[in-house]
Amino acid sequence: MSDGYHHGNLRQALIDAGIKIINESGEDGLSLRKVAAACGVSHAAPYAHFKDKEELVEAIKASVNEQFMEELEQAAAGAKNAEGALINMGRSYVTFFVRNPDYFRFLFGSQNIIAHPRPDKRFKEDYPPFTLLKDTYQKYLKEKKLKKKKEEQELDVIRLWSSAHGLAAIACMPGVETSFDWEEKKIWAVLLR
Amino acid sequence: MSDGYHHGNLRQALIDAGIKIINESGEDGLSLRKVAAACGVSHAAPYAHFKDKEELVEAIKASVNEQFMEELEQAAAGAKNAEGALINMGRSYVTFFVRNPDYFRFLFGSQNIIAHPRPDKRFKEDYPPFTLLKDTYQKYLKEKKLKKKKEEQELDVIRLWSSAHGLAAIACMPGVETSFDWEEKKIWAVLLR
DNA sequence: CGCATATCTTGACAATGTAAAGATGTGCGG
DNA sequence: CCGCACATCTTTACATTGTCAAGATATGCG
Secondary structure (H helix, E strand, O other): OOOOOOOOOHHHHHHHHHHHHHHHHOHHHOOHHHHHHHOOOOOOHHHHOOOOHHHHHHHHHHHHHHHHHHHHHHHHHOOOOHHHHHHHHHHHHHHHHHHOHHHHHHHHOOOOOOOOOOOOOOHHHHOHHHHHHHHHHHHHHHHHOOOOOHHHHHHHHHHHHHHHHHHHHHHHOOOOOOOOOOOHHHHHHHHHO | OOOOOOOOOHHHHHHHHHHHHHHHHOHHHOOHHHHHHHOOOOOOHHHHOOOOHHHHHHHHHHHHHHHHHHHHHHHHHOOOOHHHHHHHHHHHHHHHHHHOHHHHHHHHOOOOOOOOOOOOOOHHHHOHHHHHHHHHHHHHHHHHOOOOOHHHHHHHHHHHHHHHHHHHHHHHOOOOOOOOOOOHHHHHHHHHO
8 A cells, every 4th residue: 555656654754754855955955846756756746735835844843843842851851850850951952953953943943933733822832842841940949949920930931941042043053063062061051050 | 327227236226125025025035036126127137246046145134234233232332331231232132133023034044144244254253243242241351350261251151142042032933922022121131130 | 336535646837046148338448 | 439348237048846727546435
């Protein structure tokens, strides 16, 4: 059932091929026709599974986001307490994108930034990594027996997020890796304060 | 000399038209042919001034970067001391991109991030806003009579930059503006700690 | 078995980037 | 003033790409 006219699981194959192409030549190298060709299928075949090129791109983003989310969860799980989880997550946030800078631009570079769950939902309410951060932060507060106002809590979370995200952004910029290498200790030092 | 076959100053006109288009429809709406049409000129005319579409895009980026840099300089100049300059710059960094989110994606979203001075040069050595930040930070150290190791200084600068940049990135994400509005007080609170 | 449907192919079209060849104006040396 | 080199612009052409429509092919269900 997987040969000849019908592919078997073309949808996933297209997503995988898309990821491969992005890893090799960045998002610019990504075209519907190339993805189709990489799956040995005609140029219009993707339209049986995706309404748009955009819909394919969003599916690829979702896949990359899952991979990203897994690393974050693993980082959080590998800590002894909530504070350690926060630190680990921050480090993972940066190292994940340092390892594949194209992913950073792919996920955060275009218009509709994160379409993982639903594009119509707000980023801060619906983006799983952000939810994980908020939950971990809450555990951290309990752990340290800290009482803070809602507003202050939100600022804290934004602070954590933006420092990790900003650091990842800088680390992903071309021509940065040589003059400042992002080994773990330095990342840790920047994030921690 | 400005009518008929020769345009007068087509190069600048193309850049301006490009900026206008980006403001209206984002970078996706930007095509060489549209830019040319907006200047009332044939679709191949730009090739007399730019080798590539990319070269035009880089010129547009340079122009936007100049605008950005001006605002940062103004923000720094409007402070009484270096510490105030740092705070003002951080606030301006965010508000500039909050005012035009398309610029953020345009400047930092694509592959060759910042080609303002020369793409072959390193970001941290050659990007004017970064230089301004480093200088202001040095003044701040003198002002406060602080002595720090080179390494620690570099970390501080990265910290300042990445927190502002990360905050701008989050603020520019679609669907964020409603649930958390980036009025000056909040930006200030996030950046300052 | 036969049919509705999902899946895929083929062919076409418009938009785009780009190159080549030629037209047109500008300015400079004579 | 003339003519010529050069910059600028147009026209034409072509490859790539996203998208659509029409048709072919397989799959599963009654």
